[in-house]
Amino acid sequence: MDEEALKQHIRDIPDFPEPGIVFKDITPLLANADVFRAVVLHLSDHYAEAGVTHVAGVEARGFIFAAPIATHLGAGFVPIRKPGKLPHQVESQEYELEYGTDLLEIHRDAVGNGDVVLVVDDVIATGGTAAASINLVQRLGAGVAGMAAVVELDFLGGRSKIPEGVELLTLVHY
Ligand code: AMP
DSSP, X not given: OOHHHHHTTOEEEETOXXXXXXXXXXXXXXXXXXXXXXXXXXXXXXXXXXXXXXXXXXXXXXXXXXXXXXXXXXXXXXXXXXXXXXXXXXXXXXXXXXXXXXXXXXXXXXXXXXOEEEEEEEEESSSHHHHHHHHHHHHTTXXXXXXXXXXXXXXXXXXXXXXXXXXXXXXXXX
16 A cells, blocks of 8 residues: 555544644544445455454454455454443453553453454554453464554554564554
């Protein structure tokens, strides 16, 4: 994919949601039919031979990419959610934020032994969300086909938090 062309559809919003954060707003990319489809197809094609049984999307913007990728791969969709949102029995994983910690949850019966899961989010920043999501999938006994996101904030070093043996694929770097 042409990284510079993709960047034309990602907008910087300074000081959102709090002072000092430059938010990478992907809504222009999503609103462009050709670009959105190209991103979904590119990420899907990369894993076409990986035997993916499920695509796990990280709440909330990860869902937007994970669901169409799942249908392209002929795989199921699994939500990884913020605490208290999933109705059935969950596995929880704590992860570090800039200040304090938070939790992510997955349904215990969502995936298991023999399943191969691609984990998808929109942005990799510090990598904590991605690492916690991968951990949840692995704790359920499933294999991880990879971690994919549209944007990677290289200067935050999130890539180093991705467990060894899990490939991180990102399309746009800042
Ligand atoms: P992290 O755990 O620090 O890698 O943060 C990743 C999660 O927070 C992803 O789910 C992103 O959607 C969101 N996020 C973090 N930083 C940004 C940013 N600068 N712009 C957009 N989303 C962000």
